[in-house]
Amino acid sequence: MKRKLLGSWEIKKTNTSSGLKKVVISVTSIILGLIFAGLFVLLTGKNPLELYTEIVQSSVGSIYGLSETIVEMIPLALCSLGVSLAFRMQLWNIGAEGQFYMGAFGATYFALFFSGLPKLVLLPLMLLAGLICGGLWALIPALPKAFWNVNETISSLLLNYVAYLWIAYLVYGPWKDPKGNNFPLTKPFSDNGTIPVFGNTRISYALFLMFIIAVILFFILKHSKWGYEIRVSGSSRKAADYAGMSYIKNVLLVMFLSGSISGIAGMAEVSGVLHRLQQTISPGYGYTAILIALLARLNPISILLVSFLMGGLLVGGYSLQTSGFPSSMVSMFQGSILFFVLAGEMFNNYRLVRKKA
Amino acid sequence: MVEMRKITKEFPGILANDQVSLVVNKGEIHALLGENGAGKSTLMSVLTGLYRPDGGEIFIEGKRVEFSSPKDAVKKGIGMVHQHFKLVQPFTVAENIMLSIKELKQIYNLKEIERQIIGQSEAFGLSIDPKAKIWQLSVGEQQRVEIIKLLLLGAEFLILDEPTAVLTPQEAKALYTTLQKMAVSGKSIVIISHKMNEVMENTNSITVLRDGRSIGTVQTKTTNEKELAKMMVGRNISSTTGKTLSAKTDILMTLANVSALGDNGLLKLKNISMDIYKGEILGIAGVDGNGQKELAETVAGLRSAKQGAISFCGKDCTKSGRKKRINLGISYVPEDRMTTGLVTELNAYENVALKSYRKYPGPFISWDKVKHDSEQLIEKFDVRLASMSNPVKMMSGGNIQKLLLAREIESNPKLIIAVYPMRGLDIGATDYVRRLLIGESEKGITVLLISEDLEDILSMTDRIIVMHGGEIMGVVKPNETSREEIGLMMAGKRKVDLHEA
Structure with a gap:
């Protein structure tokens, strides 16, 4: 089984999964989710950063x-x-x-x-x-x-x-x-x-x-x-x-x-x-x-x-x-975040390592 | 003709096939006989291209071949019917067969495939309705679908892994009639089996494997069950365990006419009557899947008896469940330690608590106390682990089994049920577990040892019950029996019949 997609990297299962690693993975996932959702905001011609600032404020x-x-x-x-x-x-x-x-x-x-x-x-x-x-x-x-x-x-x-x-x-x-x-x-x-x-x-x-x-x-x-x-x-x-x-x-x-x-x-x-x-x-x-x-x-x-x-x-x-914007825009943010968090789960059990030559 | 020459296949820590050679002639039914773990399935997986051998060569019709995937093997006419069928339940027979046709066009003619199925099924007496959905078919019929699938793929060389394990005797008979027809038409058939009577009746030649090595190939006509039993299990006992036989007669537990259903709803335990004496090690011998697991679960209280009565220390406990049986003092070391005996995601002390958590007063568990008790346990039984707070799935197999045994022994049981307690362990751990169980019995604790390893059974027990097809074939003492006698009983011969003959 060759995974050409990964080139010289491969996915290895790990048993260790420290608390810090979990937090880093969660936070990264949420940020990636927001960036992804921001792409859709961009499509409407608005600045996603402004939108997020508005939400926070x-x-x-x-x-x-x-x-x-x-x-x-x-x-x-x-x-x-x-x-x-x-x-x-x-x-x-x-x-x-x-x-x-x-x-x-x-x-x-x-x-x-x-x-x-x-x-x-x-x-x-x-x-x-x-x-x-x-x-x-x-x-x-x-x-x-x-x-x-x-x-x-x-x-x-x-x-x-x-x-x-x-x-x-x-x-x-x-x-x-x-x-x-x-x-x-x-x-x-x-x-x-x-x-x-x-x-x-x-x-x-x-x-x-x-x-x-x-x-x-x-x-x-x-x-x-x-x-x-x-x-x-x-x-x-x-x-x-x-x-x-x-x-x-x-x-x-x-x-x-x-x-x-x-x-x-x-x-x-x-x-x-x-x-x-x-x-x-x-x-x-x-x-x-x-x-x-x-x-x-x-x-x-x-x-x-x-x-x-x-x-x-x-x-x-x-x-x-x-x-x-419709307030249901928030559902899209939630969906995007969940998507990335679930995808990020994988990194709790697996990690990417460089293949040995 | 297919020939395998000096096939060697190694898995981490196990030499599954050690220079095994096998010749199967055109038009013959060849049996591959051996105990579990003898290397039969590995050898056939090499032949079907599933594994690549570490050494050795394969020849078909005299030409050397190399398979890099099962597809290559199929191209050369090699096909296998696995124990677990690979069929899509909601699809019809014809649709399933269509799935495996590699060069199927985008527009296909299902009618044509149905016609071919009927053609093949008539030629070999494999009656099947190509329009039937798989889930509507019996297990025997599903097996026929698998066989027809191979025939339509052009298989000349068919391998069947324990084909009769899931069949009724009548279905098994029909299967062999079909196989004989195929052999007559020039196809070669290999049957993986450990049922001697079946092999004796239906095959032309037999190759026996033991511990990854080929013991030899014999013509079925010129051999007998006794010889085969000896080839299958015969090895010298290393009597290092120092077990002294004792004749105990105080009854601890009685099963009277107990029957129980298996997971599939069929009767797996038929009218079992037996006494377990205080302080003995009672061995249950038999080929895997002949009711031993169900017996263990029924004694442990995990499986309810469909009929019959069970009593423990003179009191009836037929209706009591697992919790009550635990309180009665019945410990259980299950076959499946990773999902039943332990919770692999929980850590070591949380797993120790699995048995003892109820003993802490009040609704709360004092984890400090659990940790303290676990530390003592781990030291006493010499369990090696990196940290008690790591999930147990990170521990090695031997240490996992030690932890499980430690917990079950430490709860001061009257009876320990141990199912295949040495399976998958290395020599050191095996020896440890043996001594541990013998040591417990010397302290007066009763052990019900279920094993398929005759060496263990013969060297560790005071009495041996042999099971076959969910029934007791006979009760023997290790010093008064032979491997041949047990082997014949394991294959379904009753002790009384043996001694009449």
Whole structure:
């Protein structure tokens, strides 16, 4: 087998892969991704550097921009923490978006129909409802996966559309605000059903929730017996069976928890930011969350960091509209970055060496 | 006529073929007989152009040939049916065969190919519907597709790797009828096998390989199973292990009429009844794939018994799974150490925890304690590694096996199931593992040793059970049996039948 393309170089497998090398590879990949995306910006006749400066300035250049970035970071990080847990066990839960919507649904039910309850009762109730609805939604693809090994990637993805349309039915039908000028929205939550915010920003106290869940996940994965079972099951199902770990039990538990964290994100979004349920409550948080989890190598602490960056990109994307770009330009940036990061993965296990003569 | 002269092929650390010569005449069915690892597959891979030999020559019809790729071999009329068929499941028979036709034009006539398939299948009694999709076919029919494919490619020299391993006895009979027809029509056929009765019944001549060397070629008519068994496994025992035989009679574990299914859903373990005595080393001998793996998994609790009862220390444990069996004291050294026994991406101490993580109190694992315990274990069993924090896939094979054995022994088991524990290890590590298992049995721990290496079985065990086709052929004592007797039982002769004859 001759690889003429590489000339006097060849690809060798390596076993060593230091932490520093991983960071260098990740950062390089992201930069290459941005350069690649910049080529497309060039095609439109704009200067990509200007565009990137604009994104940076609007997202972290001001207190307002920074606070908006954090507002976006919270649902991104929570959904990403959710999917990362499932990914640890090689369960490809692509359904964070749907679990997010179902979490919002559960929380809204209590906000609308138990609005008279005191805040200290209503908010925990909404949290619990969001958690359970998101978890149960993830359990739907988990059950056939656990018992008959049905591919969870497709089933979890397809359920996103079901969840989205279920919310559409509610906000166009039974839950529509009679005073809402026929817009697809529910009536606003009572004050008791909303999470307080910091000062006059839109950042809700759900920020604490995000940090707490990240830390808990970190400890579960690193130090608990159950986290160890997840890691072993993710590496080799045969080894998990061999060690007497119940694969079925772990699939169900992991998927439920994974979905419930995205459900919490949905609750935090309607209760902390929007204060009502509407047709579209997410610009694709659940999908971006997958990208974040992969970029962060499933490490809960890195997920927070990457979520902040992706949140900034989203906020920057909104501001691009004023320069005549669609905000969906950001999806192209994300796609380009992911492409290079996945390609760069190879260099963690392989390296290019000069052939010996 | 095909002749291979003094073929030598070396892999790192293994001399797979050492000056092997083989002559296959036109119109004959020739068997290549030998144990696993004897070098049969390597030799045939050289002949089909998959490997380039390090030494030796190949002649076809007296002319010297050199193959730089399997394509060259196909051009010279050499074709092979592999154990795992290379067919595209959703395609039809004709489409699969079309795929292998090299000079196929952009516009082709599928009808013409279908006609050719029917022609070939009628000539040799290989009935097949060219329009059938592969996934609809039985294993035997898929094999026929592979054979027809070779015939249409113009193969004059067919190699079949363990062709009957996946067939029912009836299908096997039909296959040999076909092969005989082909031989009569002038084609040469090589069967790779380790089933002696089959080889005796259906071939013209037999070449026996052992440890990468050719032991000799004999005419099937002039030999017998006893002679072949001796050629296959016969070697002097180096009784260095110092094992003293002991007759134990306290029962540790009983299997009563246990049957179990294999991974493919077929019955792989048929009515197994046996007692395992406390403190003995019980050997299970047999050719790979005759139910030993399923037996080990059923005893370990990884495979549920379809019927029958299992009891351990007098208590029924038929229904208990792996976790309960671990708690009962059943350790298991699986055949597949890299994906089952160990998690190769995790590091050494994380792998030590695979067995012991439950013993730490509370929901958390104290990794400091695990590290400390692992250090002691690694020192006690002399496991050599660069760092405990490196993934175990970076360790050498022998040390990986030592780590696995160390973990399984250190958990204070009552029973250790060891499946092919010496396979793939070098001489030093093999010797270490042997002594370790014998040492454990002297401490009163029971060992169930599954091996296909008769030397190991004879030199290490107190009793030997021979399996064939998922059944027990007989129970013998190492000092009262012979390699020939075990070899015949491995080939499917029952002990009672042997002694009547």
